[in-house]
Amino acid sequence: MERLVVWMRRHRWTVDLPLYAVFVFLAPNWVGQGSWTVRAIPMVFLLPLLVRRRFPRTVALLILAGTLVAYTNEIWAYDRGRAELGMAVVLFTLVQRGDRRSAALTAAAILALDALWGFSWGPSTQNPTLTIVAIVPLHIAAWALGEFFRAKGQLTAEEEKRDEAQTRAAVAEERTRIARELHDVLAHSISVIVLNAEGAKLARHRDPAAVDRTLDTIVHTGRDALAELRRLLEVLHAGQAARTPQPTLAELRDLVDQSGRDVTLDVTGDPGTLPASAALQAYRIVQEALTNMIKHAPSDATGRVGITFEPPEVRIEVTNTGGHSPPAPALPSSGRGLAGMRQRVEMYHGELTTGSLPGGGYRVSASLVVSP
Known part of the structure; x- marks a missing residue:
């Protein structure tokens, strides 16, 4: 038909x-x-x-x-x-x-x-x-009918333009989402790999065992990054159905251990009550905050990741100390990290605050409001 x-x-x-x-x-x-x-x-x-x-x-x-x-x-x-x-x-x-x-x-x-x-x-x-x-009503009806079909045609054309604009907006939004995901995955993983490689280079003479541990971290980080990239490529090729599984808050311990820094993780409440989409945003916010720590904090700086689940709100806080060793060489930055975190927070009508701590170090605080 x-x-x-x-x-x-x-x-x-x-x-x-x-x-x-x-x-x-x-x-x-x-x-x-x-x-x-x-x-x-x-x-x-x-x-x-x-x-x-x-x-x-x-x-x-x-x-x-x-x-x-x-x-x-x-x-x-x-x-x-x-x-x-x-x-x-x-x-x-x-x-x-x-x-x-x-x-x-x-x-x-x-x-x-x-x-x-x-x-x-x-x-x-x-x-x-x-x-x-x-006979006059016949021609009046012809004129009126012409006006009706013209208006209907214009309405259809406007609807098609609106649908096309919505399609373009959806495509742009999807590209932004994928770009944000790529940034979060690559920025964190590459930062871990580069800094661990530099640390292994420095420690190869005085602590060979540390070199092996560092290389293991690099291998695991690289494999995880490849898995994330494959997942994103599947999204591009297969669409919505391929978007799962995504990282969850249950994987935060692996993320913290992967950083190669002395970072403690405190979780309060039940993360299982959080919707999958909100859990992904929380995971990415922590990932980006740890990436910034790896990039900019001295190698002996310590950190803390705290997540509190108090429905309908999720509070996230990532802090790091100032450390005493000289800072590592600066890694290239896209400048999209904080902007990406802000976009994720805005999706859930939350708040984001960042800034230096009085005694040195840095703090990232975010909240997500999840509707019951």
């Missing part, structure tokens, strides 16, 4: 088939002498209606000219129904296309032709005035 509708939209002339049938089978009202072929000539005058959508103005002129010829000939003049219906169709077409100027001129010409018919052939009827006025 849908294919049939699409095909008919591409071949609009098929919609007019019932109309053409009316023209063909409408009872003729011919008078005077002449062969059947001569009397059927008005049917030829109506043939331009077949291309009225492609050439509306030209077809309107041809129909009006044909009607003028018919109304000035005694044989065809009384076959008025076909002529008036043809003029109504071209009037409807012009109005529907928004060509109101041509439609107004056509309407004026129709009134003039109806007056010509009334003065020429009306006296032979019982009530010539009524026969002239009675």
